[in-house]
Amino acid sequence: MTVEQPTGTGSATGLRERKKQRTHAALLRTALELFTTQGYEQTTVDEIADAVEVSQRTFFRYFASKEDAAFAVQQMVERHFVAALRDRPATEGPFDALRNSVLEAWDTIGEAITEVVPVEVYLRMLQVIESTPPLLAVHLRRSFEMEEYIARLIAEREGLDVDTDPRPRVAVAAFSGVMRVTGQLWVQGRETTLEAMRALTADYLDHIGPALAGDWRETAAQAARTGTEGTDAG
Structure with a gap:
């Protein structure tokens, strides 16, 4: 006996998901455009919701706060x-x-x-973050948290204990410093394409690469062998 399956269920679910994605994108795009044209602190959640023709409650279904929307693209990156x-x-x-x-x-x-937004809006939002004290404070905290997360990820990759071996944190601190410098130069520069950002990042990273590149495990093994040979010779 053939059992007929309900029709249209998957299609309806797909439509709902696409509608949610469109609403999320519209709210985020509108929020960033308002933040960058009239200021973060001057923009209210009600203004964002009204511009998209949804309720404040709908806004909070997608974003926990204005701050959440302000950093949404950065989180995606x-x-x-x-x-x-x-x-x-x-x-x-x-x-x-x-x-x-x-x-x-x-x-x-x-x-x-x-x-979500044109690159120039993303750029202007980075400028808003750096020029708005409450957002800058959040940005610095998030940066520290991300650096620690990446340092632990690198330590895991290398089989190291991040709390006893300083190299993961040192490498990530150097890397993050370059990213901050190149990010500021990109925002301030005339070439505001993603290709320009990539080229600038590569150029700056290549200046510190020789000091930090290489196989740390092999270096440690060589040091251990040297120490053993010195002990044997003695």
């Missing part, structure tokens, strides 16, 4: 980078993995950003 880092081959040295991950992320994140 960070997740993209972390995913790329996790996928790097184990044969790469730690700093090479960081460098290649961020360049790969810049190669592929552009489409995801532009699906």
Whole structure:
């Protein structure tokens, strides 16, 4: 006996999901446009919701707060980078993995950003974050938390204890410093394309690469062998 399956259920679910995605994108795009044209602190949740013709309650279904919306694209970029880092081959040295991950992320994140907002709006939002004290404080806290997360991820990759071996945190601190500098230069510069950001990042990272690149495990093994040979000779 053939049992007939209900029709239209999957289609209806797909339509609901697409509608949710459209609403989320519209709220985020509107929020960033308002933040960058009239100021973060001057913009209210009601204004964002009214512009999209939804209720305040609907806004809070998608974002916990205005702050959540302000950092939404940045969070997307960070997740993209972390995913790329996790996928790097184990044969790469730690700093090479960081460098290649961020360049790969810049190669592929552009489409995801532009699906939400034009790159110039993303740029202006970075300027708003740096010029708005409450957002800057959150940005610095989030940066510290991300650095610690990445340092632990690098330590895990290398089979190290991040609390006894300083190298993961040192490498990530150097990497993050470059990212902050290049980010500020990109925002302030004339070339505001993602390709320009990628090229600037690569150029700056290449200046510190020789100091941090290489296979740390092999270096440690060589040091151990040298120490053993010295003991034997004595």
